[in-house]
Amino acid sequence: MAESDTNTTTDFIREAVAEDLATGRYTWVRTRFPPEPNGYLHIGHVKAFSIDFGVAEDFGGQCNLRFDDTNPVKEEVEYVEAQKEDIRWIGYDWGDREYYASDYFDQLYEWAVQLIKKGKAYVDSLSPEQIREYRGGFGEPGRESPYRDRPVEENLALFERMRAGEFEEGEAVLRAKIDMQSGNMNLRDPVMYRILHASHHRTGDKWCIYPMYDWAHGQSDSIEGVTHSFCDLGYEDHRPLYNWFIEQLGIFAPRQIEFARLNVSHTVLSKRFLGQLVQEGYVSGWDDPRMPTIAGMRRRGYTPEAIRAFMDSVGVAKKDSLVDMALLEYHVRDDLNRRAPRVMGVLRPLKVVITNYPQGKVEEFEAINNPEDESAGTRMLPFSGELYIEQEDFREDPPRKWFRLAPGAEVRLKHAYYITCQEVVKDPQTGELVELRCTYDPESRGGGTPDGRRVKGTLHWVSAPHAVDAEVRLYDRLFTEPDPMDVEEGEHWTSFLNPNSLEILTGCKVEPGLADASPGSRYQFLRLGYFALDPDSVPGKPVFNETVALRDTWAKIEEGRKGRRNRS
């Protein structure tokens, strides 16, 4: 905490901004986050807007939210609402500065006319295919369009007719007149306006020509007085064009700075591919808890604080990187460890009967809610002669260093008594484990004995008559490969989808206090992991999402043994 206050986290972007202020290039700082409302925001966007909002914050400036809505065929209001909610949830606020590129369509049109008059833009009547041909390729220069030198008056008239709807889509475009020989494709007379007979979610049918990204973005920045326009590396070679338009127009010049976008292992970070997962039914929706979307992470139980801490730890640079999902999970655990109340829940129940516990007796034990936070207080837990423990916590034939229950072994039930396994009851037909018959030590009430004997294992449990039935959804990585997009030819990225990314457990038993917990609340199920109540829950029938498992040292030991055995 105190650390992050004193630690001025810096990076090449903040250094550049500080320098711009020092040299007087700008006297204020304003940034913007410009999402296209064509899908849900994911953790990669969080990096982007953490930089946009974070830099503004650090330099006493402001960050605008501006929807980049220049393509009506892809954009929908549903997405603008979702994106706003998600940004707010992460913890950023744009005040009343909610803008749309479409707010500037009139101004942009005016400016386009200005460029035509300057002889810097022209209406091209080549077909889309011809334009592509004329553009040339990486090795060879492009060729100039035969329409490139139309007189200004003709261009003006044609452009007006484009606006008036006199052309079909693809019949004409407005192009900037720059340099068909340029090594930078973006400068080979880029298209500024195309015809789209589509109605727009904000401007309706007012327009049938829509500005391209390059023509809209820099000018929108300029209008808003944005000093620093951050974007990903993909726009690096658009910067000369960004600057060219601003310069031709002679308007306020923002500075574009590019950084490497975030990649996280075992997932994909692209609205297009995430949308495909939704459409093709690989996940239940944009907010499926396995999705790296903000909505998905929220439903999964991740906290905004954890996500922001993760952003701080990944840094900002220009190097392509693939951040290990384990780092995100570390921050989620780190945050939840501090704040999640501990409860007991048994995922795969195994019945335990305490044979020497008085018939029908019920006791209550006081349990600490969070050992990391005394102010979280305590709660009372019912205990009886019939309990559930985790199937995993019993082995008939225990391996070395097994601290849990086994025939003849004694363990502690958290907050309650020591029990010793006396008998294993199996189904005579199937041989399947039915229940354990154990004895308890009345002296061990509260978890310790007068003789101070050592019990290594402590198990979580739930009193059978008091238990609440729950559904628990266990999650694993969405993809089996760290970089699913890195496919060999002939392979498809969806073939790396993890078939075991979701496991639904029913008949789980949780402590009674959880019967009507409210959706979104997060808990640590003792010894298991963090779980968040899903909105699918109904009163008395909770559904939990596994947020992230606790570190499991024992699992690691066993895995290590297995590995060693296989190797020898």
Added chain:
RNA sequence: UCGGGGGUCGUCUAACGGCAGGACAAGGGACUUUGGAUCCCUGUAUUGAGGUUCAAAUCCUCACCCCCGAGCCA
């Protein structure tokens, strides 16, 4: 092929000519009424070759490797 950008532990990232540091991951240990948390310890990196300099990850040259770019997408 041309243009743009980038190469530091397994992974992210620091260093701004002066001891290559941190975090995650991995491995080991201590502690433990969560095999959680916490604490301690360990290993492993400057793409390569030259040059400048008392001193180079950092400056210069030349290689090599990786990413992006030929939408009327953003």
